[in-house]
Amino acid sequence: MVVFTTVGTQEQxxxxxxHLVRSRLAACVNILPGVRSVFRWKGKVDDETEFLLMTKTVEANFEAVKDEIRKLHAYELPEILGYPVTFAEKAFAGWIVESSSGAGGDEEDDEGEEEPLERLSE
Structure with missing residues (x-):
């Protein structure tokens, strides 16, 4: 699953x-600076430059990821959108599951050749 949110500062x-990666709620968070957002808020149109966070996690973590983002977010109404990932490269999908499960390690998978794509949901 990929969870999107935008914030106003690089620090945030x-x-x-x-926080999400250290708490093992996410395997990875990409930060894309310079995202231009045009939106209607409280009766007027705003035009802001923001930072887009793309969080890679498992579907079972969505509620916890959402709750943590809301706790840490400065916006009154933060964008928190979750999208299921239908397919992912097998090793990458396994890394996401391992890294965002709270129980992992760094052991390599010693199984034989596998399909290159795997459904990424639990």
Missing amino acids: ALDIAH
Whole structure:
């Protein structure tokens, strides 16, 4: 699953990203700077430059990821959108599951050749 949110500062983006990865709620958070957002808020149209966070996690973590983002986010109504990942490269999908499960290690998978794509959901 990929969870998107936008924030107003690089500091907040880094705070959220580090928190989610350290707490094993996410395997990875990409931070894309310079995202231009045009939106209607409280009756007027705003035009802001933001940072987009793309969080890679498992579907079972969505509620916890959402809750943590809301706790750390400065916006009154943060964008928190979760999208299921239908397919992913097998090793990458396994890494996401291992890294965002709270129980992992760094052991390599010693199984034989496998399909290159795997459904990424639990």
